[in-house]
Amino acid sequence: MKIVSYIVIAFAAILLVYNATKVDFTNPFEGDSTIAFIGIVASLCAIVLMLIFLMSKMIDDKTKN
Template identity: 45%
Template sequence: MKYFIYSLITIATGLLIFNIFHLDFNDLFEEESKTALVGIFASACVIILMLILLISKKIQEKNK
């Protein structure tokens, strides 16, 4: 499970970087930039949720 979580974090980080390069800072509300913003937000959510899951697993193992 730990390796699966780390692989999801790695994939989400890659997608985050990919979507940052697709942003057009001159026109953030253009169609392609909107898609990139949604991708950035989704990738950030995945990273945060996976880190929370890792921390909760560590706490759970510590309490056993």
């Protein structure tokens, strides 16, 4: 399960970088920039959730031992 978590984090990071390149900073809330911002926020949420999951797994492993 650990490997899948790292793969999801890597995929979310790649999507974050891709969406960051699609943002038009002259009009950040118009057209495709809005969709890019939504993608950036979604990628950040996925990364945070996976990090919380990994931390909970580490805590669970330490309490079992």
